[in-house]
Amino acid sequence: MIIAILGATRGMGRALARAAAARGDQLILLGRELDELQRSAADLTVRAAGAPAVASISCDLATPAGFGPALDAAWAVHGRVDAVVVTAGLFGTQDALEADLELAARLLTINLTHTVIFCEEARRRLIAQGGGRLCVFSSVAGDRGRKPVGIYGASKAGLSHYLESLDHKYRADGLITLTVKPGFVKTGMTAGLKPPPFAGEPDGVARDVLRALDAGRPVLYTPAMWGLVMAVIRRLPRFIMRRVGF
Amino acid sequence: MSPAPAPAPAAAPLGPPLQTLAGWGRVGRPGRERLSEDLAAIAPRAALSRGLGRSYGDSSLPASTADLALNTVLADRLLAFDETSGKVRAEAGFTMRELYRVFLPRGWFAPVTPGTSFVTLGGMVASDVHGKNHHSDGTFGRHVTGLRLMVPDGRVIDCSPQTEPELFWATIGGMGLTGHILEVEFTLKRVPSPWIYQYSERVPDIDTFMRRLEEVGHDWPMSMGWIDCISRGASMGRGHLMAGRWAAPSEAPARFPRQLPRLRLPFELPDLALSPLSVRLFNFAYYWKHLRRQAQGIVHPEVFFYPLDAILDWNKGYGKRGFTQYQVVLPKADAARSAKAFLELLTREGGASFLCVIKDCADEGQGLLSFPLPGISVALDIKITDQTQRLVDRLNQFVISAGGRIYLTKDLFTRPEDYRAMDPRVDHFLAVRRKWDPDLRLRSAQSVRLFGDPPPAA
Numbered sequence: 001m002i003i004a005i006l007g008a009t010r011g012m013g014r015a016l017a018r019a020a021a022a023r024g025d026q027l028i029l030l031g032r033e034l035d036e037l038q039r040s041a042a043d044l045t046v047r048a049a050g051a052p053a054v055a056s057i058s059c060d061l062a063t064p065a066g067f068g069p070a071l072d073a074a075w076a077v078h079g080r081v082d083a084v085v086v087t088a089g090l091f092g093t094q095d096a097l098e099a100d101l102e103l104a105a106r107l108l109t110i111n112l113t114h115t116v117i118f119c120e121e122a123r124r125r126l127i128a129q130g131g132g133r134l135c136v137f138s139s140v141a142g143d144r145g146r147k148p149v150g151i152y153g154a155s156k157a158g159l160s161h162y163l164e165s166l167d168h169k170y171r172a173d174g175l176i177t178l179t180v181k182p183g184f185v186k187t188g189m190t191a192g193l194k195p196p197p198f199a200g201e202p203d204g205v206a207r208d209v210l211r212a213l214d215a216g217r218p219v220l221y222t223p224a225m226w227g228l229v230m231a232v233i234r235r236l237p238r239f240i241m242r243r244v245g246f
Numbered sequence: 247m248s249p250a251p252a253p254a255p256a257a258a259p260l261g262p263p264l265q266t267l268a269g270w271g272r273v274g275r276p277g278r279e280r281l282s283e284d285l286a287a288i289a290p291r292a293a294l295s296r297g298l299g300r301s302y303g304d305s306s307l308p309a310s311t312a313d314l315a316l317n318t319v320l321a322d323r324l325l326a327f328d329e330t331s332g333k334v335r336a337e338a339g340f341t342m343r344e345l346y347r348v349f350l351p352r353g354w355f356a357p358v359t360p361g362t363s364f365v366t367l368g369g370m371v372a373s374d375v376h377g378k379n380h381h382s383d384g385t386f387g388r389h390v391t392g393l394r395l396m397v398p399d400g401r402v403i404d405c406s407p408q409t410e411p412e413l414f415w416a417t418i419g420g421m422g423l424t425g426h427i428l429e430v431e432f433t434l435k436r437v438p439s440p441w442i443y444q445y446s447e448r449v450p451d452i453d454t455f456m457r458r459l460e461e462v463g464h465d466w467p468m469s470m471g472w473i474d475c476i477s478r479g480a481s482m483g484r485g486h487l488m489a490g491r492w493a494a495p496s497e498a499p500a501r502f503p504r505q506l507p508r509l510r511l512p513f514e515l516p517d518l519a520l521s522p523l524s525v526r527l528f529n530f531a532y533y534w535k536h537l538r539r540q541a542q543g544i545v546h547p548e549v550f551f552y553p554l555d556a557i558l559d560w561n562k563g564y565g566k567r568g569f570t571q572y573q574v575v576l577p578k579a580d581a582a583r584s585a586k587a588f589l590e591l592l593t594r595e596g597g598a599s600f601l602c603v604i605k606d607c608a609d610e611g612q613g614l615l616s617f618p619l620p621g622i623s624v625a626l627d628i629k630i631t632d633q634t635q636r637l638v639d640r641l642n643q644f645v646i647s648a649g650g651r652i653y654l655t656k657d658l659f660t661r662p663e664d665y666r667a668m669d670p671r672v673d674h675f676l677a678v679r680r681k682w683d684p685d686l687r688l689r690s691a692q693s694v695r696l697f698g699d700p701p702p703a704a
Contacts, residue, residue: 009283010283010320011283014283039323039325040323042323042324042325042326043323043324043325046324046325046326046327046334046348047324047348049352187320188281188282188283188320191262191280191281191282191317191320192261192262192263192280192281
């Protein structure tokens, strides 16, 4: 599979890129800093001995004007792209976001508006070539309005909503959309937060995502236990949600 | 059960929340730690870097709650590898575990590995680790061809034995005090197969042990011994001698060694688990496990190099108060006599230990503070009790008189005056460190304890 990943230099994106490279997928890395991309490309090439070269294309989620050209460049590498993956995004604790509205605005813009626009650009190209896969990392935080993830969760709720609609609308045209909803995963993004039970590791998430991508599933909770956890939380009555800390 | 991301109390402006940080001996202290893929972004604010926390004592712990520790484990990318020379370059958080997984199947291995694979390259450099092949290949530092450091004033410096050699050799074994290690370049070694051919024998006493270690070292590139450090009298210092080499393809299985199962110790063992009686029983049983006097054959590389990695958190076995490891090297000239005297002192002082490891060391490394010197190294785990400080003090007095030195990476109890007495090289090291860090911005709990760094403000 030819996979273009936005956000492969860190965290779950890094783990996903390694897992994909290890099984022989051809990778195109998109991200903000070219130097960082090239270091990750080197890592992938050294790890998967004899693997094909990994391409690096600069693309910043903060600058929507660059999305189209970056995706064109990604398509130019091999003439087609089988899957576009977005793992990039911002995170902030609720306290930090409430205290800094500029940061909140930036997070909402990047995680929702700009990610949707990027997906729109990817969608057009994937459908135009006759189909393909779009895999975007949302979050379990978007499943329900909750105290500790109000603003971040809102950005992911909007994103999940949009991705679901894509799946409904375009699956018949060959666009298979996968919404990934990671639970708590131990990465640099969550460093400093106390891991809850069922906290996941990036490598496990990567394996789950590749499997779901191959199977054409529309939604993936990972680690799997989070599907169950969220099923309960979605059904909890409001008077309980008001009282509990999550 | 709290769903994700479920932030704990918000990260204060000054950084990550306070938590208990501990070395492998599990003696914790409050500190702040930040993990990041981008070491260079955090390093300017950090007082020291740490990796997987396998140093036993306080080498990787911040000196105060105001000091930030930069944890490197997320910075784990391989940056370059040359298939012909074996030269490899990686970020400081790349681990021995990954090195084994990525390179051993391709016929390459680390030139030197410590006794656990759960170490980062940064830690291997900072401790200038040695392994079973010290008598033939020296310490890890000998194989390092370049380092990228962020020195305390914020500059990024590439150093090597040719460029900025003084900074380079101060950093090899420099306990992370000369700068934040960002990248490490070193040379892998080609191996004929991923399996080990091991020779082992039961050794009846310490004199035989010393003689046999020396003899075996001529024929085998790797060797070490386990000593029953309970037995006294004629059988004092009895144990098993193990030697090994990489197996030739013709004698090894054709397949790659299967990943061994890993166990977890789900809780701390009660103090009873390591009572003097159980240690005695273990040592007795383990000694006689080697029923035949000699044995040889193919063994799994993980069993040979990392026997203790099979239990992921075996350090919990030492209970709530934790443990310390005492590792010493005694000079060759008088090694046989002083090793014997050391064991006598140890048994007299009641330093019962589950694990007592002996290894002959060859040349002293070029690192200004590298641990090994030509002679014999003895390492033992000591469960911490009220007597531990006294025991370490006594052992240290002996080591000073014997002209030996301790391994900083293991240490938690040595007094500064004792350390200075056993390792006069420290003045040179501190002078070089001052050159790059006049304000001593980089420091650890250990550097405050042992090197006389100004005590922390907070």
